[in-house]
Amino acid sequence: MPSDKLLSQGQWDWSGGTDSSRPPTIASEQNPNGLPTNMVSWANNCTFRGGSIRPSSGFQPLVKGAPWSGLYQGGYVYEPNGALPYLILDIGGKTYAVRVDTDNSVHEITTAGAPLPANLPQHWLKQGEQFLVFQDGVSEPRVWDGTTMRKISAMGGAAPYLPTGTAMDYHQGRFWVALANRAYMGGDIVLGPSGTAPYFLRDAILHAGENVYLAGGGSFIVPTNAGDVRALSHAANLDTALGESQLYVFTRKTIYSLNVPVTRADWAASKEPLQRVASINFGTVGDRGVVPVNGDLFFQTMEPGIRSLAVATRYFQQWGNTAISNNVDRAIRSNDRSLLRYSTGVLFDNRLLESAQPFQTPLGVAHRGIVPLDFDLISTLQTKEPPAWEGFWEGVPYFQLLQGDFGGLERCFAIVYSDAGKIEVWEVTKGDLRDNGDNRIQWSKEYPAFTFNNLTQLKKLVSARMWIDQLRGTCDFTFEYRPDFGSCWILWHQQRECAARDCTEDVNAASCSYPIQPYCAENRACMILPAPPVTCDPSNTRPSNLGYQFQARVTVHGSCRIRGFMMYCEPEMKPLYHDLKG
Numbered sequence: 001m002p003s004d005k006l007l008s009q010g011q012w013d014w015s016g017g018t019d020s021s022r023p024p025t026i027a028s029e030q031n032p033n034g035l036p037t038n039m040v041s042w043a044n045n046c047t048f049r050g051g052s053i054r055p056s057s058g059f060q061p062l063v064k065g066a067p068w069s070g071l072y073q074g075g076y077v078y079e080p081n082g083a084l085p086y087l088i089l090d091i092g093g094k095t096y097a098v099r100v101d102t103d104n105s106v107h108e109i110t111t112a113g114a115p116l117p118a119n120l121p122q123h124w125l126k127q128g129e130q131f132l133v134f135q136d137g138v139s140e141p142r143v144w145d146g147t148t149m150r151k152i153s154a155m156g157g158a159a160p161y162l163p164t165g166t167a168m169d170y171h172q173g174r175f176w177v178a179l180a181n182r183a184y185m186g187g188d189i190v191l192g193p194s195g196t197a198p199y200f201l202r203d204a205i206l207h208a209g210e211n212v213y214l215a216g217g218g219s220f221i222v223p224t225n226a227g228d229v230r231a232l233s234h235a236a237n238l239d240t241a242l243g244e245s246q247l248y249v250f251t252r253k254t255i256y257s258l259n260v261p262v263t264r265a266d267w268a269a270s271k272e273p274l275q276r277v278a279s280i281n282f283g284t285v286g287d288r289g290v291v292p293v294n295g296d297l298f299f300q301t302m303e304p305g306i307r308s309l310a311v312a313t314r315y316f317q318q319w320g321n322t323a324i325s326n327n328v329d330r331a332i333r334s335n336d337r338s339l340l341r342y343s344t345g346v347l348f349d350n351r352l353l354e355s356a357q358p359f360q361t362p363l364g365v366a367h368r369g370i371v372p373l374d375f376d377l378i379s380t381l382q383t384k385e386p387p388a389w390e391g392f393w394e395g396v397p398y399f400q401l402l403q404g405d406f407g408g409l410e411r412c413f414a415i416v417y418s419d420a421g422k423i424e425v426w427e428v429t430k431g432d433l434r435d436n437g438d439n440r441i442q443w444s445k446e447y448p449a450f451t452f453n454n455l456t457q458l459k460k461l462v463s464a465r466m467w468i469d470q471l472r473g474t475c476d477f478t479f480e481y482r483p484d485f486g487s488c489w490i491l492w493h494q495q496r497e498c499a500a501r502d503c504t505e506d507v508n509a510a511s512c513s514y515p516i517q518p519y520c521a522e523n524r525a526c527m528i529l530p531a532p533p534v535t536c537d538p539s540n541t542r543p544s545n546l547g548y549q550f551q552a553r554v555t556v557h558g559s560c561r562i563r564g565f566m567m568y569c570e571p572e573m574k575p576l577y578h579d580l581k582g
Contacts, residue, residue: 007452010566015051017388020330026448043391045443053562058435063425072364074123077404093118128170167287169232178229185219226251231287255279289343304335327389346403348412366417369394433559449551459569467564469523475558483547
């Protein structure tokens with residue numbers, strides 16, 4: 001018969017985020033390699049910043065019903081001289097400016113009489129100085145100078161110009177361009193003699209006449225077994241003893257570093273090999289997902305996984321050459337590898353946001369969600385914890401993420417594949433409690449499987465408690481559970497909590513006058529669950545409320561913050577030698 005002693009176990013801190021690579025059993029003396037006590041097994045649309053659990057920020061639409069049509073081919077946040085940025089999008093061979101800096105209006109700026117091909121699935125865009133260069137791997141490059149879009153040969157000055165290519169970077173005052181047949185090259189340095197007076201020599205970067213300074217010709221090349229150049233990028237380097245930061249050349253299998261000469265004289269004086277191997281066996285799938293973060297580069301790889309160049313370099317002498325994304329393997333393990341070259345990522349709100357689960361649409365390759373890596377834990381002068389993976393953010397599929405600095409205000413945009421099958425522009429907000437207007441966000445988390453500090457004691461699940469605050473509006477809670485290693489969730493309890501956001505939602509308000517004042521958020525300390533419903537557990541031939549460990553999943557539709565969660569059990573007696581019966 002059951003004992004009168006009540007067993008309890010729970011969590012009050014989730015600063016570690018999520019880890020789907022481990023069995024969900026919580027760590028203990030009996031199971032030291034279990035799920036850490038400050039992590040959950042999985043999370044959808046959650047953030048753990050500050051140690052609590054809250055819904056992720058909402059996405060809000062900015063541009064719907066725009067006049068464009070055709071394939072989404074690429075986008076960029078263009079930064080004009082002395083003004084706020086705006087979006088440049090290539091769709092169906094045409095180019096559009098989206099004025100997210102003002103009224104979200106859309107203006108076509110396609111090169112007069114010479115649009116790019118409409119059937120190519122990807123364009124590469126990169127800005128240097130005031131010049132945004134467009135490449136599609138086939139056509140002559142186009143250039144947007146903030147006023148007019150032209151072919152590069154119509155920009156003025158003398159040939160040669162930057163050649164046709166794919167991925168680009170602007171580094172050390174030069175454009176770098178990936179070419180066909182595993183080659184890449186650097187253009188002329190800014191303010192060089194190939195520039196023209198109308199642009200104050202800044203357009204020298206659109207030319208490629210200084211390559212004669214390179215020994216043996218005008219381009220570098222990577223080995224045949226490395227594959228084609230997929231991306232070119234650089235990171236910051238604060239160590240002046242090492243000189244300026246390096247250019248990193250990504251293929252699918254390998255990463256190379258290039259010591260970039262700063263001046264034209266340096267090109268001629270270079271004696272040593274400039275190109276070296278920085279990382280072997282793993283390169284990147286495409287350039288959109290390569291994200292600079294201070295002195296590091298994060299990127300997606302083919303296995304699939306997300307890697308850090310700094311981490312790979314730090315552990316170069318060790319046997320393991322692993323990704324850093326095992327915590328979110330549940331979201332990325334099903335990635336379609338044939339579509340990974342369209343992966344996209346940004347650094348926004350002190351988080352790395354990388355795309356996951358690409359799929360083909362009639363308008364291009366979209367992604368079902370985001371795997372976020374939160375750097376907030378290292379943003380302190382006190383004890384620094386590792387960054388935390390926050391699970392999977394989903395809701396609206398998108399083609400590409402874009403981030404920009406608007407006069408000190410960091411903003412992030414998603415080019416979205418809408419439910420109506422159209423291309424739209426949405427904004428990824430910071431802390432918005434609602435999604436797509438005033439829609440409530442649905443979020444869920446799977447807590448660890450609690451053993452109540454005894455892995456071998458049979459127990460009976462009797463209740464649970466959850467502490468919440470910052471409750472605003474209507475919140476619907478769905479609680480589920482499963483015993484031991486069950487694969488199916490069992491519905492436990494459903495509950496609704498409401499906290500009026502203002503007088504328009506307050507049924508007890510006598511009047512509601514303008515201006516409408518927001519109400520304070522409310523708390524519920526605590527929500528108490530009834531005994532769980534009992535079903536038959538065929539895999540263990542016992543009732544579902546009996547087990548050695550229990551795991552809970554909570555789904556919330558609405559806005560609140562979870563501060564604590566506890567489960568309660570009673571020890572259950574079992575016949576002698578019960579577990580040894582054959």
